[in-house]
Amino acid sequence: xxxxxxxxxxxxxxxxxxxxxxxxxxxxxxxxxxxxxxxxxxxxxxxxxxxxxxxxxxxxxxxxxxxxxxxxxxxxxxxxxxxxxxxxxxxxxxxxxxxxxxxxxxxxxxxxxxxxxxxxxxxxxxxxxxxxxxxxxxxxxxxxxxxxxxxxxxxxxxxxxxxxxxxxxxxxxxxxxxxxxxxxxxxxxxxxxxxxxxxxxxxxxxxxxxxxxxxxxxxxxxxxxxxxxxxxxxxxxxxxxxxxxxxxxxxxxxxxxxxxxxxxxxxxxxxxxxxxxxxxxxxxxxxxxxxxxxxxxxxxxxxxxxxxxxxxxxxxxxxxxxxxxxxxxxxxxxxxxxxxxxxxxxxxxxxxxxxxxxxxxxxxxxxxxxxxxxxxxxxxxxxxxxxxxxxxxxxxxxxxxxxxxxxxxxxxxxxxxxxxxxxxxxxxxxxxxxxxxxxxxxxxxxxxxxxxxxxxxxxxxxxxxxxxxxxxxxxxxxxxxxxxxxxxxxxxxxxxxxxxxxxxxxxxxxxxxxxxxxxxxxxxxxxxxxxxxxxxxxxxxxxxxxxxxxxxxxxxxxxxxxxxxxxxxxxxxxxxxxxxxxxxxxxxxxxxxxxxxxxxxxxxxxxxxxxxxxxxxxxxxxxxxxxxxxxxxxxxxx
DNA sequence: AGGCTGTACTG
DNA sequence: CAGTACA
DNA sequence: GCCT
Numbered sequence: 287x288x289x290x291x292x293x294x295x296x297x298x299x300x301x302x303x304x305x306x307x308x309x310x311x312x313x314x315x316x317x318x319x320x321x322x323x324x325x326x327x328x329x330x331x332x333x334x335x336x337x338x339x340x341x342x343x344x345x346x347x348x349x350x351x352x353x354x355x356x357x358x359x360x361x362x363x364x365x366x367x368x369x370x371x372x373x374x375x376x377x378x379x380x381x382x383x384x385x386x387x388x389x390x391x392x393x394x395x396x397x398x399x400x401x402x403x404x405x406x407x408x409x410x411x412x413x414x415x416x417x418x419x420x421x422x423x424x425x426x427x428x429x430x431x432x433x434x435x436x437x438x439x440x441x442x443x444x445x446x447x448x449x450x451x452x453x454x455x456x457x458x459x460x461x462x463x464x465x466x467x468x469x470x471x472x473x474x475x476x477x478x479x480x481x482x483x484x485x486x487x488x489x490x491x492x493x494x495x496x497x498x499x500x501x502x503x504x505x506x507x508x509x510x511x512x513x514x515x516x517x518x519x520x521x522x523x524x525x526x527x528x529x530x531x532x533x534x535x536x537x538x539x540x541x542x543x544x545x546x547x548x549x550x551x552x553x554x555x556x557x558x559x560x561x562x563x564x565x566x567x568x569x570x571x572x573x574x575x576x577x578x579x580x581x582x583x584x585x586x587x588x589x590x591x592x593x594x595x596x597x598x599x600x601x602x603x604x605x606x607x608x609x610x611x612x613x614x615x616x617x618x619x620x621x622x623x624x625x626x627x628x629x630x631x632x633x634x635x636x637x638x639x640x641x642x643x644x645x646x647x648x649x650x651x652x653x654x655x656x657x658x659x660x661x662x663x664x665x666x667x668x669x670x671x672x673x674x675x676x677x678x679x680x681x682x683x684x685x686x687x688x689x690x691x692x693x694x695x696x697x698x699x700x701x702x703x704x705x706x707x708x709x710x711x712x713x714x715x716x717x718x719x720x721x722x723x724x725x726x727x728x729x730x731x732x733x734x735x736x737x738x739x740x741x742x743x744x745x746x747x748x749x750x751x752x753x754x755x756x757x758x759x760x761x762x763x764x765x766x767x768x769x770x771x772x773x774x775x776x777x778x779x780x781x782x783x784x785x786x787x788x789x790x791x792x793x794x795x796x797x798x799x800x801x802x803x804x805x806x807x808x809x810x811x812x813x814x815x816x817x818x819x820x821x822x823x824x825x826x827x828x829x830x831x832x833x834x835x836x837x838x839x840x841x842x843x844x845x846x847x848x849x850x851x852x853x854x855x856x857x858x859x860x861x862x863x864x865x866x867x868x869x870x871x872x873x874x875x876x877x878x879x880x881x882x883x884x885x886x887x888x889x890x891x892x893x894x895x896x897x898x899x900x901x902x903x904x905x906x907x908x909x910x911x912x913x914x915x916x917x918x919x920x921x922x923x924x
Numbered sequence: 925a926g927g928c929t930g931t932a933c934t935g
Numbered sequence: 936c937a938g939t940a941c942a
Numbered sequence: 943g944c945c946t
Contacts, residue, residue: 717939717940718940720938720939720940721938722937722939723938723939796941796942809941809942840940841940846941848941862941862942864941877942878941878942882941886942
């Protein structure tokens, strides 16, 4: 009985609530005592069962998971006293308690639902079991269900007192035999947020497979098609794109293609040799935003996974993960939408050039929403579809109507005619030059890269070290890197890394890991123990420089290296190396896999006031906390 | 009116 | 500190 | 630019 008083005192202030809660528990208690005894089931079993039901109810997890959870929190196995099997216990739960507990709807006593109070409650009772940095306390059991549903094995560890380092070591040591993957927090929240943004949410295939097989399947397994297909017949496309496309300035200079198409393609038709059907290169930066602001009516609905509906989604809405939301619906099916996006994109860029990044974001969101539409906007009435949702207000509405009516947008035309805008755009494409510097240069009469080169020859002071490097490789850095070149670099770096220290290993993250058909740069995580990295990382950089692959260093920070590499006969390209100790690996991988917009989305859901378990994790902002969302990072046992 | 992701390097 | 960069 |  004590536990219920405890529960009550952990709950919210309104004493009225407290009293009611205790009353309910008393009622339950007396019901326990009145029940007839059954073979092998005594009252203490019933209490255990009741606790299980409450736990399961509050976490939204299955009884079975709740059982595991209780096991970790209780010093003795709940089923061990007396001869009550786990199955019997579950039976008792189902027949005797679950309906009653559900009826009580204990959640209503927790004013902030899944929030802090509930977590504290769990924490107090050591029902919180998993290293808090890895999982939301109240969701650990849920994750366990997820793993099980996919035929996997999982285990929950008591870790309330555990710091992050210990916890992750433990996880690495103990879990690897059956589960060397998965760091995944709060599936529910992500679904919740996804639906509130009217997105589809569902784990990517590689994650589901990993869950099923209890071992991580590298996402790149789902990506190999590009390697084969892209190389020969149509390989020139990306390069042409670079020249004809409108370029975005900083921070992400180059036009990118959309979301990891391959992952998606694989999911639709896993086995078939399904043509990844290139995105045309006309796509611009804004496209990636669609991932998170897409339209309700999604084409994914036809292929939703079996388990989705179980995730506490009352309406069986199709779900998918925010990280894989499809962006645009390719093909030139919607000419007017294309036109609108193009014109708004022009304005968006011009905003970016100035300091007006937030305004640009506004445009970006609008563009994303239009791209995700599956109907062409041809009449003024159609525009209402857009304005009814979030993200498009009166100003943008007016502009869209202007385009629909006249086919033109005055503001966009002004921008294009504006010579200064063009100049800023070009100068911003130099690595290290942003809008402010570009404006300074223009004020000095420098309006193009050619002029800039001349100017530097006379006065090398006008650019700093990095900007000069960026200028030197201006043309090369504008090119995108084909996947197969990235793969070669990966091989090379791994070789170097292994030669330096056998215990280190690397992962290529970034857009490569997201399955893009080409990449703007290469992000490589070098993983190992912190001690080994301390020497190893610097040595790796030195080695690579010695072999002539790294041609210039941009910045060298603590465990962080930005530079420029080149293989003989190839263009120069940007490479980022990050030293990642084991404990940080899942988080680092999540962050550095991006996309940037995805990270932004995630971070915006994180409560910044949450205490962080370990300072080091904060190096990867996404993980500042535990309670919050999200997603998938993978953790390789070894 | 004020927020809009969070961290880190360079000069 | 501003500017630029990283995801 | 939009949202609260």
